[in-house]
Amino acid sequence: MFALVRRNPAPIAVYLTLVAAFVTGVWWYGYAAALAQLDRRAQSDLALAADSLTGELRRFRELAVLTADRPELAAVLAGSGTLEAVAPILQTIGDKSGALDIVLLGPDGAPQSGTQSAPAFSHAGTPYFERAMDGALGVDHPVRDESRTFVFAAPVFSDLGPVIGVLLVYAGVEGVEGTWRGARPVLFFTDEAGVVFVSNRSELVMRARTQGDFLRYTSRDLRGVDVWRVSGSRYVPARAVHRTMDLPVIDMVGEVLLDASPARQIALLQAAVAAALCLAFGALLFLATQRRLTLAEANAKLEHRVADRTAQLSSANLSLRREVEERRAAQMQLTKAQADLVQAGKLSALGQMSAGISHELNQPLMAIQSFAENGQAFMARGQGDVAAQNLGKISELAHRMGRIIRNLRAFARQESEPLGNVDVARVVDAVLELLTPKITKAGVRVHWDAPDGIIVRAGEVRLQQVVLNLAANAIDAMELSDPKVLTISVTHDADRIILSVRDTGPGITEPEKIFDPFYTTKAIGAAEGMGLGLSISYGLVQSFGGMIRGRNHVDCGAVFAVTLIPTDGQKAG
Numbered sequence: 321m322f323a324l325v326r327r328n329p330a331p332i333a334v335y336l337t338l339v340a341a342f343v344t345g346v347w348w349y350g351y352a353a354a355l356a357q358l359d360r361r362a363q364s365d366l367a368l369a370a371d372s373l374t375g376e377l378r379r380f381r382e383l384a385v386l387t388a389d390r391p392e393l394a395a396v397l398a399g400s401g402t403l404e405a406v407a408p409i410l411q412t413i414g415d416k417s418g419a420l421d422i423v424l425l426g427p428d429g430a431p432q433s434g435t436q437s438a439p440a441f442s443h444a445g446t447p448y449f450e451r452a453m454d455g456a457l458g459v460d461h462p463v464r465d466e467s468r469t470f471v472f473a474a475p476v477f478s479d480l481g482p483v484i485g486v487l488l489v490y491a492g493v494e495g496v497e498g499t500w501r502g503a504r505p506v507l508f509f510t511d512e513a514g515v516v517f518v519s520n521r522s523e524l525v526m527r528a529r530t531q532g533d534f535l536r537y538t539s540r541d542l543r544g545v546d547v548w549r550v551s552g553s554r555y556v557p558a559r560a561v562h563r564t565m566d567l568p569v570i571d572m573v574g575e576v577l578l579d580a581s582p583a584r585q586i587a588l589l590q591a592a593v594a595a596a597l598c599l600a601f602g603a604l605l606f607l608a609t610q611r612r613l614t615l616a617e618a619n620a621k622l623e624h625r626v627a628d629r630t631a632q633l634s635s636a637n638l639s640l641r642r643e644v645e646e647r648r649a650a651q652m653q654l655t656k657a658q659a660d661l662v663q664a665g666k667l668s669a670l671g672q673m674s675a676g677i678s679h680e681l682n683q684p685l686m687a688i689q690s691f692a693e694n695g696q697a698f699m700a701r702g703q704g705d706v707a708a709q710n711l712g713k714i715s716e717l718a719h720r721m722g723r724i725i726r727n728l729r730a731f732a733r734q735e736s737e738p739l740g741n742v743d744v745a746r747v748v749d750a751v752l753e754l755l756t757p758k759i760t761k762a763g764v765r766v767h768w769d770a771p772d773g774i775i776v777r778a779g780e781v782r783l784q785q786v787v788l789n790l791a792a793n794a795i796d797a798m799e800l801s802d803p804k805v806l807t808i809s810v811t812h813d814a815d816r817i818i819l820s821v822r823d824t825g826p827g828i829t830e831p832e833k834i835f836d837p838f839y840t841t842k843a844i845g846a847a848e849g850m851g852l853g854l855s856i857s858y859g860l861v862q863s864f865g866g867m868i869r870g871r872n873h874v875d876c877g878a879v880f881a882v883t884l885i886p887t888d889g890q891k892a893g
Contacts, residue, residue, distance in 0.1 A: 339598040347591035354583030355545045355561060362563040362578040365505045370565055370574045373509065373518060376496050377570060381472045383417050384489035385457065388474035393424055396432060397485040398478055406433050420469055420490040425449065427485055448473040452486040459570065461517055468493050468517060493518050506556050506577035517572065521555050547580060557581065688714050739864065741887050742778045744810055744819060745770040751787045755795070762795050767807040774810055776817050776884040778864040786860050789853040790821040790880045797825030797878065812886065819882040827872040834870050
């Protein structure tokens with residue numbers, strides 16, 4: 321490898337030069353992107369600090385305005401009140417608000433009352449006092465007793481309107497600064513003279529930006545980001561992102577210095593990763609040229625082996641394709657057999673009910689014949705109203721027969737349509753109508769209160785078959801029971817709808833086997849004892865995405881619960 325390097329040094333030198341240029345570009349781009357992110361963070365930190373300061377001062381400003389409106393203060397200044405009555409009020413307000421001092425001034429600027437026994441001096445001629453005497457709110461930030469404060473001067477109006485005095489509210493800044501102590505960004509707020517009045521770095525307080533003892537720094541603009549290089553300070557980062565914000569509410573400018581060293585670290589990390597990737601790629605490329613000949617020879621051997629393996633895979637693929645086709649054909653046969661089994665179950669149920677349904681249809685037919693003959697006789701006698709009543713009864717019986725036939729046709733058809741919105745009450749009503757002869761013959765009482773608007777996602781015919789199987793099994797189970805009560809109910813919530821079918825029979829002997837194919841408790845060889853009804857119902861309910869469970873009731877009999885999925889509209893309701 322080294323011999324190749326000695327023979328061809330120029331390409332390697334060119335590649336290393338390109339890598340160095342690329343890594344430098346990556347570092348510069350990463351540094352600029354990281355600085356931009358730090359600049360946004362600095363802006364956010366400064367905005368939060370400014371909001372904290374102005375919010376705290378706004379509280380005292382509003383306190384000054386509200387307190388100046390108290391009638392006790394105007395009464396003292398007008399000569400109708402006493403200072404003894406005002407002093408406790410100011411003291412209470414000062415204690416509750418946390419103000420450093422509250423002072424009531426007369427029109428000449430002399431203090432009249434206050435919360436502290438500070439030396440009295442006239443405030444006449446000060447900008448904030450004069451502004452307050454003009455009827456506006458005055459603001460200043462004096463240093464009082466070696467403490468930095470903000471003073472708010474609110475005018476006190478007489479009952480007739482003119483300003484008769486001024487109320488001063490002093491607020492300290494140490495409380496706000498206390499919440500900033502130890503914060504990573506350096507925060508400071510300067511007044512119109514450039515003096516740092518508020519800061520989380522005590523060494524900067526009361527220093528003027530224009531003086532040499534402030535900070536020794538140089539400023540540089542890097543793609544719109546102001547970066548300071550600071551020297552000679554233990555508590556200020558050597559490189560920092562600088563941001564400013566005007567605060568006209570308090571006549572100050574907020575500034576922040578955020579440490580920029582993370583940006584350099586991120587940029588160096590990105591450059592190191594880029595250099596490592598480029599060098600790794602170069603090394604791989606270098607090794608690739610060394611192994612080209614070796615790979616050519618190995619490639620020839622590999623192609624020969626690939627050809628042999630391809631022939632083997634082709635043969636295996638043909639065998640696998642034949643197996644897939646056989647499995648697909650078997651699956652189609654299984655699907656058809658399942659569909660045939662479901663249809664056979666329906667036809668078996670219809671066969672069991674055929675005698676009762678025939679009787680159910682024969683009765684209306686005989687009644688229709690009788691009413692028709694009577695109607696002819698009444699018509700011959702000229703009794704048209706009585707004949708019309710007979711025709712109405714014929715129409716009702718025809719509708720009843722048509723309803724029974726429609727239910728039979730719908731139940732017997734081979735359903736192939738996809739799942740849709742099915743009314744549970746309509747399905748149960750249709751099943752009960754089909755089972756009416758069987759229910760009457762068995763002497764079963766039915767408890768069923770049809771609910772309104774219970775819509776599920778299912779196949780209507782398939783759901784009918786499930787309900788029919790459960791209801792028919794319940795009737796058969798109560799053959800020797802007394803009383804014989806079939807109870808059908810529907811409960812629902814936002815996520816599921818449960819259709820329950822309960823009987824008063826002897827219950828389930830082996831609940832864990834009831835859904836197994838060909839398992840039955842009925843007489844062996846009986847027409848209705850094939851043991852497929854519950855198994856078919858289990859598969860049908862699963863095709864809806866639901867679930868069916870069977871258990872013994874605590875009182876008597878068995879309960880089968882069919883859990884169904886409501887439609888989107890049902891869920892929303």
